[in-house]
Amino acid sequence: MNRDEALLAYVSRLGDNALVIGQRMIELVAGCPELEEELANANCALDYIGQARMFYTYAAELEGAGRDEDDFAFLRAEHEFRNLLLLELPNGHFGDSIARLVLYEAFYRLHLEALAECADERLAAIAARAVKEVRYHLRHNAEWLLRLGDGTDESHRRVQASIDGLWRFTGELFADDEVDRTVAAEFGGPDLAAIAVRWKAEVAALLEQATLTSPRDEGMVSGGKAGRHTEHLGYLLAEMQFLQRSYPGAEW
């Protein structure tokens, strides 16, 4: 894999992560527990869709094959998506959704901060833009984690189960592959091992503050980054891509 191929795969993967979590959050629109959370969720989802557009537009330019952001989002199949498994899991109940966002955004913030320092100017610029938004999301979602964890016995029990259930998908955040290693070596991209150390400390502190227990690293699963997905991604894509698949080239 040469540096150009690695950069394209890397940028496209960032787009996949942003699009898939953005789509999951869009599924929650009009289903949040209170009006303020409705505003928060929709605003944050929009940030992710905007980030996906920037990553995909750049990926399409790097590829130079005449595709655009919509081709990346709507006309690729499951195995071509390289998003993290954590992000494609169904929303579950509200505590599950919050737990997933805290675990991911604690990582994504560190990842974007490192990317903003990389040698590829365009990628660094997108990351610098996006990190300002993700810091805000994380602060908001961490407040919810605190309320749920340190709330009632019922909310504590349920959000602890959310964290426990999601934990095995967090190993993939730091499982580097040839794409990560090439971008790290050629463009000064993020060092996932270094991010893992900081993530573990920050997440442990957030959980402790919320009176929750950090699970043990057992039975970790991965595969999304290599195109091997859970059964859930297919359903997500089927709904999201329906219009372009049924009416190719439709515009509105």
Add this chain to the structure above:
Amino acid sequence: MVSATPTRDEVWGWLGEVADPELPALSIVDLGIVREVKIGPGVTVALSPTYSGCPATEVIERDVVEALARHGVAEVAIERRLSPPWTSEWISAEGREKLRHHGIAPPERTIACPRCGSGNAVRVSEFGSTACKASYRCGDCSEPFEYFKCI
């Protein structure tokens, strides 16, 4: 129609008349979205989006092209500039005054009620009707108001 090449100042003046679609009281110049105007050949306008997912981005780009076309500038290129990322610090003093006048507290560390000026602001929600605003209530006069977030 004007066929002569406009000056940079003229273009800045015309852009000062382009309203932000989500905050129509302010122009895109007040908001600091316009980063640079380059003349010749044609006119190039560099714009920085406020938020990644801001749905106004494309509308603003179209409005800029239309506004300059009204002043006889046919050849307009839009450059979407991501770096450095837009910050609320770029909102002009005039823009801040216009925000306050329209009941929106400007992005400053001390949040004052735009109606009575009280500093006793109570956060209702970190999010508001658009990505750039949060919802507040005045603890003294009870007026609900929006606060343009610092980012």
